[in-house]
Amino acid sequence: MDRDYDALFRIMILGDTGVGKTCLLQRFCDNEFRYSHVCTIGIDFKMKTMVVNGVRVRIQIWDTAGQERYRSITRQYFKKAQGIILAYDITDETSFTNVRTWLADIKEFGDEDVSVILVANKNDREDGREVTSKSGNELADELSIPFHEVSAYTSENVAEMFGSVTSLVLQRFEGVIAATAAQKKRTHSSDTDDTGDDEETVENLKSENADDQQGYSCCSIL
Ligand code: GTP
Numbered sequence: 001m002d003r004d005y006d007a008l009f010r011i012m013i014l015g016d017t018g019v020g021k022t023c024l025l026q027r028f029c030d031n032e033f034r035y036s037h038v039c040t041i042g043i044d045f046k047m048k049t050m051v052v053n054g055v056r057v058r059i060q061i062w063d064t065a066g067q068e069r070y071r072s073i074t075r076q077y078f079k080k081a082q083g084i085i086l087a088y089d090i091t092d093e094t095s096f097t098n099v100r101t102w103l104a105d106i107k108e109f110g111d112e113d114v115s116v117i118l119v120a121n122k123n124d125r126e127d128g129r130e131v132t133s134k135s136g137n138e139l140a141d142e143l144s145i146p147f148h149e150v151s152a153y154t155s156e157n158v159a160e161m162f163g164s165v166t167s168l169v170l171q172r173f174e175g176v177i178a179a180t181a182a183q184k185k186r187t188h189s190s191d192t193d194d195t196g197d198d199e200e201t202v203e204n205l206k207s208e209n210a211d212d213q214q215g216y217s218c219c220s221i222l
Helices: 021-030 068-078 095-098 099-109 131-144 156-190 200-208
Strands: 007-015 043-052 053-062 083-091 115-121 147-149
Touching: 007 021, 007 068, 007 099, 007 156, 021 043, 021 053, 021 083, 021 099, 021 115, 021 156, 043 068, 043 156, 053 068, 068 099, 083 095, 083 099, 083 156, 095 099, 095 131, 099 115, 099 147, 115 131, 115 156, 147 156
Parallel strands: 007 053, 007 083, 083 115, 115 147
Antiparallel strands: 043 053
């Protein structure tokens, strides 16, 4: 049976405690906003399907605990992520300074090809801003990664930001996804071709493609 997506990716949200990781996830997946800060314990995730460049992508988004005491737990999951949203809070200079510490952790514990984007949250709090847009842009330029200023509160740029990281990951796997789709198409036309061709060949093709029925998957569900 065909799945309703072509690719499945894991995206992880990292950053200091209180920068708004859970709120970003809730805004994107459920269009909700939580005013209180309830610290995430360990790791949590939600799923969302979106269409990027014509490809139906299902993303499993992992919300991690920002608190130092959970760091050893969350680090164990870094390797499994194909994309990382590295977030800081524009009203908290320390969370911006700590971006470099998070990057060092990603380098040490993450996949070497992981796609990373830098995200400045709480864009709506101009009154308490401690980190200028220029500083965020400069850091992202230095690291050669995309930069987005967003607000989980107003939802400004939130969907665009998730689209951006998904699209980056997708670019890396485009070749594999296209090959899988082409293979699927070939199998389908063989199955429907009523020319009395050699049955063994058709059967072989079917079993070769049994896994493809589930779409291209970079990860297994937890
Ligand atoms: P940990 O789970 O401890 O790592 O924190 P977190 O990064 O998941 O933070 P969380 O999403 O719980 O948000 C922390 C606080 O910031 C909450 O009080 C939120 O309401 C607030 N907050 C999150 N995003 C925004 C935003 O875009 N604008 C404003 N004004 N407040 C926000």
